[in-house]
Amino acid sequence: MRTRFIVNRRSGRANRVLAGVRAFAAQLGAAVVLTERPRHARDLATTALDDGCELIVAVGGDGTMNEVGSALIGTPATLGLIPCGSGDGLGRFLGLHGSLSHSLEILCSGRPRPIDTGVADGHPFINLAGLGFEAELGARFNRLERRGFLRYLSTGARTLHACHSQRCTITADDAQVNVDAFTLAVANSAQYGNNALIAPHARVDDGQLDLCALPAATWFNVLPLTLRLFSGTIDRASGVVHRRGTRFVVERPAPGPLHTDGEIHEAGRTVEFAIRPASLRIMCPVP
Numbered sequence: 001m002r003t004r005f006i007v008n009r010r011s012g013r014a015n016r017v018l019a020g021v022r023a024f025a026a027q028l029g030a031a032v033v034l035t036e037r038p039r040h041a042r043d044l045a046t047t048a049l050d051d052g053c054e055l056i057v058a059v060g061g062d063g064t065m066n067e068v069g070s071a072l073i074g075t076p077a078t079l080g081l082i083p084c085g086s087g088d089g090l091g092r093f094l095g096l097h098g099s100l101s102h103s104l105e106i107l108c109s110g111r112p113r114p115i116d117t118g119v120a121d122g123h124p125f126i127n128l129a130g131l132g133f134e135a136e137l138g139a140r141f142n143r144l145e146r147r148g149f150l151r152y153l154s155t156g157a158r159t160l161h162a163c164h165s166q167r168c169t170i171t172a173d174d175a176q177v178n179v180d181a182f183t184l185a186v187a188n189s190a191q192y193g194n195n196a197l198i199a200p201h202a203r204v205d206d207g208q209l210d211l212c213a214l215p216a217a218t219w220f221n222v223l224p225l226t227l228r229l230f231s232g233t234i235d236r237a238s239g240v241v242h243r244r245g246t247r248f249v250v251e252r253p254a255p256g257p258l259h260t261d262g263e264i265h266e267a268g269r270t271v272e273f274a275i276r277p278a279s280l281r282i283m284c285p286v287p
């Protein structure tokens with residue numbers, strides 16, 4: 001398979017795996033290219049497609065995966081993933097996360113698997129998209145000079161104080177519900193990253209998206225909600241709204257940020273999320 005590696009050195013531990021990626025690529029006769037700015041990975045992936053690459057490997061976190069994967073949606077090319085970001089939601093969900101040798105082994109001996117992708121306000125997403133607190137947190141985190149899980153936690157604590165819940169009307173396929181949403185995720189895989197399971201029963205190949213809206217954090221619910229997030233039971237928590245469907249329309253009181261796999265966009269009051277079934281091939285471990 002003609003292969004190219006696209007590395008985002010700014011993501012999590014990408015710098016630490018770069019030498020190993022270069023050595024592996026040299027054995028395959030594949031090129032390694034580095035991103036030079038945000039959103040550059042998508043251009044590099046388009047060039048790789050134009051050059052006839054059949055396997056295009058994103059080396060980075062969910063943001064890099066989103067940029068590379070977006071260019072591959074609807075094409076016969078396969079997305080490879082070496083997860084080395086701060087959260088790695090999709091890589092963890094698909095069993096690609098771990099040591100570099102684990103990820104490389106999957107590139108050699110895995111199989112391309114068709115998965116669903118989503119589109120939020122016209123922007124493709126592969127892992128999940130969201131509004132409210134999580135989009136605000138993503139916007140603040142992306143502005144940081146240095147990243148990492150601890151910085152994510154400290155930025156989260158500050159954002160928690162600055163955000164308020166919003167009264168939203170959600171149309172899920174044909175049914176409507178009003179919710180006070182502090183944060184709202186529309187998930188293709190089950191997790192945000194770092195094994196925080198926002199949609200514990202979501203599957204990437206079921207032709208459905210899982211919407212999960214959480215109430216505002218208080219001194220009373222913040223610990224139980226956090227425990228439920230990491231134990232895979234958040235959909236059963238009091239005040240949490242969960243819906244499954246192929247299309248959601250969310251109407252909120254005011255425009256604001258939207259994230260797609262952690263990438264931030266400005267969006268209007270009304271945001272539409274929809275599924276694109278089996279639209280991307282990704283290299284996965286053989287079941």
Ligand SMILES: Nc1ncnc2c1ncn2[C@@H]1O[C@H](COP(=O)(O)OP(=O)(O)OP(=O)(O)O)[C@@H](O)[C@H]1O
Pocket residue numbers: 008009010011012035036037038039040060061062063064065084085086087088089142147148193261262263
């Ligand atoms: N050369 C670059 N300089 C600055 N930013 C870049 C560069 N290349 C890519 N980026 C941006 O870096 C951001 C972070 O990338 P990515 O999401 O892959 O890593 P992460 O945030 O560490 O991981 P995760 O999303 O899994 O938490 C993305 O928004 C991407 O657009």
